Amino acid sequence: xxFIENSKQFLFxxxxxxxxxxxxxxxxxxxxxxVVMGVVIIISIFLGIADLVLAKVIKYILS
Numbered sequence: 001x002x003f004i005e006n007s008k009q010f011l012f013x014x015x016x017x018x019x020x021x022x023x024x025x026x027x028x029x030x031x032x033x034x035v036v037m038g039v040v041i042i043i044s045i046f047l048g049i050a051d052l053v054l055a056k057v058i059k060y061i062l063s
Contacts, residue, residue, distance in 0.1 A: 024032075
């Protein structure tokens with residue numbers, strides 16, 4: 001029964017801690033999401049170009 005009491009205590013304390021959190025606004029989350037997506041796209045393009053260039057260099061060296 002100690003396990004159940006410990007579990008109840010943990011859930012109670014976790015709920016109290018969640019009430020202390022200052023959650024971000026919807027606008028802030030949306031803006032951050034757009035920034036992350038933009039950075040991911042830019043890095044993806046860069047890595048794609050780097051991959052193409054390195055593949056051609058390696059193909060040239062090996063042939």
